[in-house]
Amino acid sequence: MKRPDEGAFGAAFLSSRVFRLCARLGGALALSALAACPSTPIYSEPEPVPIAAPERPAWLKEPLSWKKLEQIEQWIDHDSSRHSRELVAEAELQLNEGRMYFTRRDLDAGSVSRETLTVRVENAKAGFTKVLDNPAASSGQRVRAESGLRLCGVLMSTQKAQDVAIIKRAQWGARPARTGNMTPLKGGWSRITIHHSAETSSDPDGGSFEDSANTLRLIQKYHMDDPDHRWGDIGYHFAIDSGGRIFELRELQWQGAHAGGNNNQQNIGICMLGNLLKRSPTPAALKSLQLLLKDLRGKYRIPAERVAPHNEYGSTQCPGPSLTAWIKNYK
Ligand SMILES: [Zn+2]
Incomplete structure (x- = not known):
């Protein structure tokens, strides 16, 4: 099987790019329009009241790395309550898509133990489930969460192969x-x-x-x-x-x-x-x-x-x- 996680990983980046585009439109209005972006509205919005844009977390701009995933985890634990629930869903998605990306890569290299694999997959499942339970999650975010859960299932079934050590x-x-x-x-x-x-x-x-x-x-x-x-x-x-x-x-x-x-x-x-x-x-x-x-x-x-x-x-x-x-x- 060829890296079924690449699609999800790409989607995370595409989506974060869409998010930045939306955020550039300014303030709360852009965040509430996240789900519809980037389609052009067919009616004229009233002039948005200028309000301070919520601080954009540093991890949004970071390339994928374990360090970025740690940053997201800390942000979820300490800062997320100050931000919109859509952004929290985005954080959960990027965190867990990243976890699955690295897990898949480690599995291919034969460098992940059964215990580690189980812990990572269970954490990722919990994260994707949170997105599905989040009423503010957009339909695109839900699709990503569902495909993340499917990937968790795939990785758990390849876990069996790790019980049998095979010399390459x-x-x-x-x-x-x-x-x-x-x-x-x-x-x-x-x-x-x-x-x-x-x-x-x-x-x-x-x-x-x-x-x-x-x-x-x-x-x-x-x-x-x-x-x-x-x-x-x-x-x-x-x-x-x-x-x-x-x-x-x-x-x-x-x-x-x-x-x-x-x-x-x-x-x-x-x-x-x-x-x-x-x-x-x-x-x-x-x-x-x-x-x-x-x-x-x-x-x-x-x-x-x-x-x-x-x-x-x-x-x-x-x-x-x-x-x-x-x-x-x-x-
Ligand atoms: Zn024979």
């Missing part, structure tokens, strides 16, 4: 994909297929992060450079090593190349590293598989019956007898 492509040294050779996902994910990598370099007696990263780079090279393959990227979407580390492989916007022809459609591929023909997966690997399956099934609403071993789609021993039995019993 860049961290294991993936090559860039040749996206021209790849098929974009069509119709959403509806099934999951589990494989083993059938090599021994990442078996439990190897099994360090470097062993696994090296194995993944070799598999990617094989899938991309071998004349019989020449795929756009490594074929699977995820790998799990014997230490239970979960790796991001092919990005989920692309159909995989792991189950053969049409079997790849809407089918997420997970590869358990190691040769599982003669051994069982380690308990750590199975625990991570369970977590990843729960996360993916929850996100894409995939029923347990749609999780299959590779051998269900063709004559192969992949992913070995022990893991195949585990998958058959998986609920």
Whole structure:
């Protein structure tokens, strides 16, 4: 998902610009006309009585930063009662749109803990709800508050993904994909297929992060450079090593190349590293598989019956007898 918060962030700036324009028109009249601005009135207003414009808070002119958000919080706590309720609504909106903007950015960078995320989203929800409860809020401000609440819901649902720590492509040294050779996902994910990598370099007696990263780079090279393959990227979407580390492989916007022809459609591929023909997966690997399956099934609403071993789609021993039995019993 591409930053659904950018729209709300832009709206905050547009709206603050509209506010400044209105404020320039002068005094209480302009503030009361905020909702209708910038449309031109079709009748002539009486000459406004010159009254001192309420002091414009410094944060209105500030670019977005955490410092600005702190200023707004202090203003709401100490100064807001001297100002119009529309301006208070604007403060709540800019504060919470800013919080969600930074939270989204931190989530993308993987630098926000579950606890912090929950606190920020709960605060933002309370702020957006205050705007909806504020009778002076304009219709434009209400629309922004509603879209802010929707974004809170989106961020709370991505929070689940934070429970499962996934090692990103860049961290294991993936090559860039040749996206021209790849098929974009069509119709959403509806099934999951589990494989083993059938090599021994990442078996439990190897099994360090470097062993696994090296194995993944070799598999990617094989899938991309071998004349019989020449795929756009490594074929699977995820790998799990014997230490239970979960790796991001092919990005989920692309159909995989792991189950053969049409079997790849809407089918997420997970590869358990190691040769599982003669051994069982380690308990750590199975625990991570369970977590990843729960996360993916929850996100894409995939029923347990749609999780299959590779051998269900063709004559192969992949992913070995022990893991195949585990998958058959998986609920
Ligand atoms: Zn397989």
